[in-house]
């Protein structure tokens with residue numbers, strides 16, 4: 007696959023649309039951003055473009071409709087301003103007359119941030135680059151730009167309009183974040199290095215199951231340690247009784263229907279580990295209970311599980327970690343994710359960490375040895391890339407490059 011970089015196109019004195027991923031963890035109670043790593047990651051790309059006299063229009067999503075972290079991007083614009091050291095105009099619109107007027111009149115070398123692109127319904131559809139290239143989003147915005155840069159590695163596994171539609175109608179390249187992620191991960195993930203350990207938690211159960219199925223099919227993981235809601239799914243699939251309250255949680259997030267799929271993975275003899283104990287919350291208090299005797303709402307994996315998982319970490323050559331073991335927004339349920347992260351950093355293995363919540367956790371652990379750890383901006387995208395899946399956003403850039411070469 008040929009992915010054009012910013013060196014290939016070298017935009018100067020142009021107007022460029024840049025798809026970034028500044029989707030960040032947000033405190034459900036206060037609405038405040040809990041971590042700005044993804045915002046900081048894009049600064050290099052943006053500065054390089056503005057220093058060459060380009061007008062930069064940024065587009066990103068935040069959360070998913072219906073979730074508590076589905077917000078506008080005003081807070082993000084303030085942080086972009088802080089890290090760029092220049093004004094960032096926040097346009098509370100994505101493709102309407104106001105956004106187009108602001109894009110049309112922007113000065114060279116300036117930066118403008120459009121609002122959450124998932125406010126536009128077309129962005130919520132997974133469709134082919136060709137289909138998306140005909141969407142209103144692309145048709146309304148394309149005429150203002152000479153180029154498109156995709157720097158959103160963390161969303162590269164989605165075939166959504168702002169990620170795959172523009173490369174078919176504009177000269178396009180990867181941004182610096184996208185470029186570095188792809189080259190670093192391809193280099194690190196040497197097939198001969200084993201054992202390879204995957205530690206998977208978090209709340210995006212369907213994504214995690216899809217990744218696990220891929221890893222198992224391609225025999226890429228020597229062991230998969232589960233936490234978060236994916237662990238609960240596998241526990242149920244194994245026949246454990248987690249109690250009515252936890253089944254209700256799984257039902258509420260729409261994953262109970264995935265039990266047969268998870269069971270099939272287990273029956274195939276996949277090397278999947280399930281927690282032997284959990285931290286549960288009952289009437290506001292925290293208890294540790296064995297997985298076979300749960301009485302309360304599961305909020306984290308237990309300390310025996312952390313011990314067992316740590317023994318696997320000690321022997322691993324490559325450790326990939328995505329998604330927290332528990333509800334880490336609450337200090338009481340942060341410890342197991344933090345311990346596994348610390349143990350991985352102290353182990354002999356090379357650590358690849360991804361996903362908004364784990365990045366924020368690792369960010370609080372001080373300076374890191376870059377020869378031993380790669381902190382990826384991606385979570386699901388990172389794992390799918392490592393699992394050998396083709397990422398739609400990269401494919402669209404490749405298509406764009408091949409078209410450009412024909413001309």
Ligand SMILES: Nc1ncnc2c1ncn2[C@@H]1O[C@H](COP(=O)(O)OP(=O)(O)O)[C@@H](O)[C@H]1O
Nearest residue numbers: 208209210234329331332333361362363364385
């Ligand atoms: N047992 C659990 N029950 C409910 N939510 C959980 C549980 N474990 C983890 N989570 C939630 O998962 C979310 C993070 O998941 P996800 O978005 O998949 O990870 P990331 O952002 O790191 O890629 C956090 O909000 C956390 O509270």
Ligand SMILES: O=C(OP(=O)(O)O)[C@H](O)COP(=O)(O)O
Nearest residue numbers: 029160161361362384385386387
């Ligand atoms: O946070 C993200 O993915 P991640 O949780 O896998 O790290 C990306 O911004 C993609 O978001 P999405 O999973 O709502 O498409």
